Amino acid sequence: MTGRTEAIMARKGEIMRRALGMDYAEFERSPIAFDYEAMMAAHGYSLDDIVAIQAAVGVGSTPLLELRNLTDLVRSYAEPGHGARIFVKDEAANMAGSFKDRRASMSIHVAREKGYAGVIAATSGNYGAAVASQAARASLACIICQEAFDSTHLGQPEIIEKARICEAFGAEVVQMTVGPELFAHMLELLDETGYFAASLYSSFGVSGIETLGWELATEMRERTGAPPTHVVITHAGGGNTTGTARGLKRAGATETQIVSASVDLSGLHMASDTDFNRKSFTTGHTGFGVPFATWPDRADVPRNAARSLRYMDRYLTVSQGEVFYVTEALAKLEGLERGPAGNTAMAAAMSLARDLPRDATVVVQETEYTGAGKHHWAQLNFARERGVEVRAGDPRQNVPGKSIVIPERPEQIRATEMDLGRMRRSYVRNALAHAPDGYEPTPEDIAFLAEDTNSTPEAVEGIVAGLRAGA
Amino acid sequence: MSADRCRTGQWVEVERVLLEPADRAANLPEETAGKPLLVWVKGFALGETAPGDECEVETMTGRIVRGRLSDPDPAYTHTFGAQPTEIAAVGRDLRARLAAWRAAAAGGPGDPKAGE
Numbered sequence: 369m370t371g372r373t374e375a376i377m378a379r380k381g382e383i384m385r386r387a388l389g390m391d392y393a394e395f396e397r398s399p400i401a402f403d404y405e406a407m408m409a410a411h412g413y414s415l416d417d418i419v420a421i422q423a424a425v426g427v428g429s430t431p432l433l434e435l436r437n438l439t440d441l442v443r444s445y446a447e448p449g450h451g452a453r454i455f456v457k458d459e460a461a462n463m464a465g466s467f468k469d470r471r472a473s474m475s476i477h478v479a480r481e482k483g484y485a486g487v488i489a490a491t492s493g494n495y496g497a498a499v500a501s502q503a504a505r506a507s508l509a510c511i512i513c514q515e516a517f518d519s520t521h522l523g524q525p526e527i528i529e530k531a532r533i534c535e536a537f538g539a540e541v542v543q544m545t546v547g548p549e550l551f552a553h554m555l556e557l558l559d560e561t562g563y564f565a566a567s568l569y570s571s572f573g574v575s576g577i578e579t580l581g582w583e584l585a586t587e588m589r590e591r592t593g594a595p596p597t598h599v600v601i602t603h604a605g606g607g608n609t610t611g612t613a614r615g616l617k618r619a620g621a622t623e624t625q626i627v628s629a630s631v632d633l634s635g636l637h638m639a640s641d642t643d644f645n646r647k648s649f650t651t652g653h654t655g656f657g658v659p660f661a662t663w664p665d666r667a668d669v670p671r672n673a674a675r676s677l678r679y680m681d682r683y684l685t686v687s688q689g690e691v692f693y694v695t696e697a698l699a700k701l702e703g704l705e706r707g708p709a710g711n712t713a714m715a716a717a718m719s720l721a722r723d724l725p726r727d728a729t730v731v732v733q734e735t736e737y738t739g740a741g742k743h744h745w746a747q748l749n750f751a752r753e754r755g756v757e758v759r760a761g762d763p764r765q766n767v768p769g770k771s772i773v774i775p776e777r778p779e780q781i782r783a784t785e786m787d788l789g790r791m792r793r794s795y796v797r798n799a800l801a802h803a804p805d806g807y808e809p810t811p812e813d814i815a816f817l818a819e820d821t822n823s824t825p826e827a828v829e830g831i832v833a834g835l836r837a838g839a
Numbered sequence: 840m841s842a843d844r845c846r847t848g849q850w851v852e853v854e855r856v857l858l859e860p861a862d863r864a865a866n867l868p869e870e871t872a873g874k875p876l877l878v879w880v881k882g883f884a885l886g887e888t889a890p891g892d893e894c895e896v897e898t899m900t901g902r903i904v905r906g907r908l909s910d911p912d913p914a915y916t917h918t919f920g921a922q923p924t925e926i927a928a929v930g931r932d933l934r935a936r937l938a939a940w941r942a943a944a945a946g947g948p949g950d951p952k953a954g955e
Contacts, residue, residue, distance in 0.1 A: 700930025741917035
């Protein structure tokens with residue numbers, strides 16, 4: 369690492385404190401534990417406040433649609449009496465085309481309230497469009513840092529489209545080649561400009577998603593008389609799972625099963641210059657989903673507000689080919705042409721609904737906009753040009769980075785269950801590894817780890833003992 | 840002067856090397872570690888410059904960035920492309936299947952699950 373990178377990283381705490389306008393140190397309880405709920409509440413906005421803030425800027429109250437054709441399609445091959453009702457929250461109807469507007473609206477509101485002249489976010493995804501759009505409405509300057517290209521200046525059509533839409537909303541887009549040093553450059557830009565860090569992982573942003581869970585629980589009650597039995601959530605950094613689940617709980621939907629879903633990209637290295645363009649999903653995949661669930665504090669804020677293991681009851685993975693197939697099916701059967709990444713949960717929902725009784729209700733809680741570049745045709749053509757084999761067949765034969773196998777029949781869509789026990793173990797291992805050498809977890813630490821993994825103190829003690837025995 | 844030179848005030852893209860390979864983060868995969876970290880930024884050119892030459896731009900937020908003129912006329916050309924053969928029949932086949940199943944469920948012949 370250069371002196372320059374080291375110098376800026378050494379000032380990370382100071383820069384982020386100024387750029388977030390809050391000091392995370394007050395929530396720390398020990399080298400392992402911190403007061404999560406105090407951090408989430410520190411901004412002082414109630415759920416009603418957030419609903420009002422979002423309504424004023426054109427965010428939220430998106431349509432909840434029942435997908436009767438997709439439901440009947442699943443029932444046509446489910447076991448008798450099976451095939452849950454499938455619904456979708458059409459989040460593409462938000463201002464900039466995705467649920468990310470809910471996150472961005474809160475970050476931009478806070479930035480404006482605190483008097484910042486502009487905002488900066490590091491994202492190659494829909495969040496950039498959302499921040500740029502909300503910043504435009506709030507008359508704030510905006511810089512979006514994107515990991516956009518491989519070293520030959522070749523970029524995913526989806527990411528190129530995100531750059532375009534950010535520029536369309538008046539943002540400056542800083543595009544970089546592959547590498548984690550993007551974070552250091554973002555710090556340099558925060559330091560240079562004095563702008564607000566519109567982090568995906570701040571409590572402001574994640575609180576903004578709570579309205580989504582609250583809305584869908586309330587709407588399902590009106591529609592069916594009860595909250596949904598299952599909500600399926602496309603999962604990457606964990607904010608979507610965390611915010612939606614918290615909103616469901618606030619709406620009293622405590623029995624609703626939280627099912628996270630990611631595209632399986634196992635085997636592809638997220639910092640690899642060559643793997644970068646061999647994946648057809650730039651978000652909603654296991655390359656973010658697993659590392660962020662098992663160590664959320666790898667984020668660009670001192671403590672990540674997105675802590676998905678706290679909330680997920682199940683974690684399903686699907687293949688790229690299955691999601692592309694479902695994206696096509698959704699357009700043709702339901703008249704909903706939406707972006708492929710947002711349909712990750714839709715593919716998992718079709719698999720889930722097949723195994724549930726007919727009176728169960730499954731809500732897919734987002735869609736995203738689509739268009740040139742950010743479309744399943746564009747992604748499949750790009751993959752093929754990169755030498756990835758695209759063919760019809762059994763999606764079980766899909767190999768990330770090598771082949772995309774499009775199902776021939778909907779029965780072939782089968783999500784894979786991730787082992788949450790293993791992920792909890794991995795989280796506890798990471799938490800211990802980030803504490804100083806020789807640090808002994810206190811009972812308070814054990815209680816924190818149990819909460820943070822949706823587990824029990826006894827289970828965490830068992831994991832700790834097992835890790836010590838294996839060390 | 841060559842027509843390729845950008846005019847002062849023209850919207851252009853510049854490229855610069857942020858980190859040389861030797862200065863990159865530890866623990867990167869080999870194929871990444873061996874490459875410089877590059878950055879591209881767009882802005883209004885602060886002087887006439889030939890492609891490949893150093894110049895300064897003023898970005899949309901008013902920052903001044905120095906780099907090599909990589910594109911004097913940046914464009915977006917991303918598309919949908921051809922319809923992939925593998926998905927061309929998905930809509931037709933699923934609609935037909937749904938219609939047949941509904942007909943059978945309504946009492947028509949042929950589907951063992953009719954009347955569920």
